[in-house]
Amino acid sequence: MSELTRMTAAQVAGVIASGEVSAVEVAAAHLDRIEAVDRRVHAFLHVDREGALRAARDVDDRKVTGPLAGVPVAVKDVVTTRGVPTTAGSRILEGWKPPYDATIVSRLRAAGMVMLGKTNMDEFAMGSSTEYSAYGPTKNPWDLGRIPGGSGGGSAAALAAYEAPLAIGTDTGGSIRQPGAVTGTVGAKPTYGGTSRYGLIAFSSSLDTPGPCARTVEDAALLHAVIAGHDPCDSTSIPQPVPDVVGAARLGATGDLTGVKLGLVKEFAGDGSEPGVAAAFRESLEALVKLGAEVVEVSCPHFEYALPAYYLIAPSECSSNLARFDGVRYGLRVGDDGARSLEEVMSLTREQGFGPEVKRRIILGTYALSSGYYDAYYGQAQKVRTLITRDFQAAFKKADVLVSPTTPFVAFPFGSRTSDPYQMYLADLFTIPTNLYGGPAVSVPCGLSEGLPVGFQVMAPTMADDRMYRVAAALESAVGTFAPPEL
Amino acid sequence: MAAISREEVAHLARLSRLAVTEQELDRFAGQLDVILQSVARVGEVAADDIPPTSHSVPLTNVYRDDEPRPCLTQEEALSGAPDAYEGRFRVPRILDEEV
Numbered sequence: 001m002s003e004l005t006r007m008t009a010a011q012v013a014g015v016i017a018s019g020e021v022s023a024v025e026v027a028a029a030h031l032d033r034i035e036a037v038d039r040r041v042h043a044f045l046h047v048d049r050e051g052a053l054r055a056a057r058d059v060d061d062r063k064v065t066g067p068l069a070g071v072p073v074a075v076k077d078v079v080t081t082r083g084v085p086t087t088a089g090s091r092i093l094e095g096w097k098p099p100y101d102a103t104i105v106s107r108l109r110a111a112g113m114v115m116l117g118k119t120n121m122d123e124f125a126m127g128s129s130t131e132y133s134a135y136g137p138t139k140n141p142w143d144l145g146r147i148p149g150g151s152g153g154g155s156a157a158a159l160a161a162y163e164a165p166l167a168i169g170t171d172t173g174g175s176i177r178q179p180g181a182v183t184g185t186v187g188a189k190p191t192y193g194g195t196s197r198y199g200l201i202a203f204s205s206s207l208d209t210p211g212p213c214a215r216t217v218e219d220a221a222l223l224h225a226v227i228a229g230h231d232p233c234d235s236t237s238i239p240q241p242v243p244d245v246v247g248a249a250r251l252g253a254t255g256d257l258t259g260v261k262l263g264l265v266k267e268f269a270g271d272g273s274e275p276g277v278a279a280a281f282r283e284s285l286e287a288l289v290k291l292g293a294e295v296v297e298v299s300c301p302h303f304e305y306a307l308p309a310y311y312l313i314a315p316s317e318c319s320s321n322l323a324r325f326d327g328v329r330y331g332l333r334v335g336d337d338g339a340r341s342l343e344e345v346m347s348l349t350r351e352q353g354f355g356p357e358v359k360r361r362i363i364l365g366t367y368a369l370s371s372g373y374y375d376a377y378y379g380q381a382q383k384v385r386t387l388i389t390r391d392f393q394a395a396f397k398k399a400d401v402l403v404s405p406t407t408p409f410v411a412f413p414f415g416s417r418t419s420d421p422y423q424m425y426l427a428d429l430f431t432i433p434t435n436l437y438g439g440p441a442v443s444v445p446c447g448l449s450e451g452l453p454v455g456f457q458v459m460a461p462t463m464a465d466d467r468m469y470r471v472a473a474a475l476e477s478a479v480g481t482f483a484p485p486e487l
Numbered sequence: 488m489a490a491i492s493r494e495e496v497a498h499l500a501r502l503s504r505l506a507v508t509e510q511e512l513d514r515f516a517g518q519l520d521v522i523l524q525s526v527a528r529v530g531e532v533a534a535d536d537i538p539p540t541s542h543s544v545p546l547t548n549v550y551r552d553d554e555p556r557p558c559l560t561q562e563e564a565l566s567g568a569p570d571a572y573e574g575r576f577r578v579p580r581i582l583d584e585e586v
Contacts, residue, residue, distance in 0.1 A: 097567065235546070422522055
């Protein structure tokens with residue numbers, strides 16, 4: 001494997017800027033790595049060799065400059081990329097080439113970043129393992145018999161397999177953080193509204209948040225800075241300056257957390273983390289205390305209702321959002337024989353185009369929104385959302401950030417949670433409260449349990465994304481980074 | 488008692504324009520029942536005096552500056568369509584045959 005693929009994004013940017021290595025050489029090294037290992041990992045649904053080399057040549061010709069110019073990046077397949085196939089992991093969009101770029105993709109291009117291709121995911125970002133991808137699962141580079149997390153398992157696995165130094169994910173209930181945790185990589189969910197949703201194929205519009213995936217905290221912050229900031233094309237985009245996430249990550253890396261208060265959520269303590277996960281979390285907490293941080297216990301009594309509220313709100317929004325897949329404007333159309341009606345063609349198209357988890361959620365959401373049930377389900381879930389937000393606000397009066405394990409268990413074997421959907425949903429137990437509140441949160445590798453990575457989650461108040469990067473970088477400086485065995 | 492029946496699932500699938508198979512109906516009814524029993528817990532806490540939250544960003548009436556700018560061409564907009572005809576999306580028949 002080329003040394004270039006082992007470097008951090010910051011190092012890659014450095015050697016390109018100094019002229020030591022060309023951007024084309026860097027792109028080629030990563031494309032070769034993909035060629036060599038992706039048959040086994042299956043992190044990518046589409047590799048854009050031509051586009052990547054063209055973007056790299058533009059950097060070498062000094063047409064674009066910037067802190068990450070020439071650095072390769074993989075993009076989750078739920079983000080539209082002009083002229084490059086985008087499927088959201090679904091058959092219903094097989095072969096679709098979007099006519100426009102998402103705002104975050106435009107920003108990657110403007111920054112001179114080199115898009116290698118599109119990464120695998122659970123269909124429409126619904127899942128925690130990539131087992132619901134219509135194109136087959138991604139394998140965890142730590143153990144090819146285990147899940148890479150989801151929905152953004154492809155992005156996380158691409159990093160862990162050294163196929164890309166950076167990747168884009170989207171996080172609705174944990175789809176950036178949980179894959180980060182189980183692959184030993186860093187995954188950050190920015191404040192909702194801090195990164196643009198324009199060009200994201202919508203799953204749950206009030207929760208979907210694009211964000212950076214990386215192998216180091218500083219790299220994640222560098223990518224965050226490229227994609228974040230107000231976008232007039234997204235009406236929920238926050239018209240405020242982006243917090244100095246890169247500065248915060250560098251400050252944290254000095255290893256000094258004097259005076260920083262870490263809130264330990266009391267209600268998460270008994271919540272069924274595997275013993276190895278709980279142990280790695282406790283040791284990390286002790287490491288942070290040695291760096292000067294103080295631990296305070298906080299109570300968030302409504303967090304236990306976050307999972308139920310999420311599984312009403314997200315399916316409700318998805319049942320509405322996915323109505324656009326009607327076999328008329330893009331994607332699949334099935335059964336149009338001239339005799340069948342529009343409605344029949346639509347039903348057949350959606351029957352064949354959607355997988356089982358998507359159908360389950362559409363039906364669940366349709367139920368929760370139907371008259372007679374709306375108040376008991378969707379209405380109540382929205383009230384729970386208020387109570388969870390109040391829990392966060394009260395906790396942040398006592399603590400600067402809240403901390404927890406990212407997910408209760410390490411990467412599980414394929415097939416072990418697909419028969420019972422609710423068991424799969426438990427993977428997001430610790431990540432979901434943040435999505436309902438809208439704040440930022442990051443997962444950073446903190447240790448191993450039975451040889452598999454464990455993630456440490458840092459949650460911060462809305463628009464205080466810099467705080468989570470500082471704490472995450474401090475932890476990284478104390479425990480180091482974790483590399484999987486050679487593939 | 489089951490929170491959701493097989494007939495209800497069939498009805499919801501029709502509303503959602505999903506032509507589900509008999510086997511799917513059997514499987515989904517059981518699974519959705521388990522999920523609904525778990526999520527129904529939201530009813531335990533939220534009282535009448537709690538306002539609902541639909542969205543975490545407190546912005547209302549967001550407008551862009553009204554500046555003309557290029558948009559997709561007709562060709563681009565139709566580029567992903569399963570069927571197009573004379574610059575428009577072609578759809579299957581939407582009216583029943585005349586009786």
